[in-house]
Amino acid sequence: MPWFVKIEVGIVDKATFDQHVPAHKEFVRELIRQGHHARSGYWGGGGGGMLLFAAASIEEAAAIVAQDPLIQNGCVTYQLYEWRIVVE
Numbered sequence: 223m224p225w226f227v228k229i230e231v232g233i234v235d236k237a238t239f240d241q242h243v244p245a246h247k248e249f250v251r252e253l254i255r256q257g258h259h260a261r262s263g264y265w266g267g268g269g270g271g272m273l274l275f276a277a278a279s280i281e282e283a284a285a286i287v288a289q290d291p292l293i294q295n296g297c298v299t300y301q302l303y304e305w306r307i308v309v310e
Contacts, residue, residue, distance in 0.1 A: 223276040223277065223278060224276065224277065224278070224279070224283075224304055224305075224306075225274065225275070225276050225304070225305040225306075225307060226274070226275055226276070226277050226280070226283040226302060226303065226304055226305060227272060227273070227274050227302070227303045227305045228272065228273040228275075228287050228290070228300050228301070228302050229270070229272055229300060229301050229303070230270050230271055230272070230273070230292065230298040230299065230300040231269060231270040231298060231299050231300070232268075232269055232270055232297060232298055233296070233297065233298060233299055234296065234297050238297065239292075239297050241295075242291045242292055242295045242297055245291035246262070246290060246291045246292050247262075249289065249290055249291055250262045250273070253275055253286065257276075258275045258276050258277060258286070259275060259276045260273065260274065260275040260276075261273070261274045261275070262274075270298070273287070273290070274305070280302070280304055283302060283304070284302060287300065287302055
């Protein structure tokens with residue numbers, strides 16, 4: 223299954239963002255339960271983060287990302303990429 227990366231940048235204040243973090247964490251846990259091997263984190267310097275996950279296609283990946291509470295609540299802008307692994 224191909225890997226995908228959502229690179230995101232926060233666009234709301236920290237208090238607003240933090241309201242949606244618990245739902246985002248549960249969203250990621252659900253992706254893991256569904257077999258998408260998801261991992262989520264943020265940049266050490268702040269201002270954004272990344273979601274790495276497996277999906278069958280770019281279309282499925284886009285549909286998954288659209289369900290992320292951080293997206294649904296307008297907390298981040300993002301770009302979605304297929305990540306092609308060169309060395310395992």
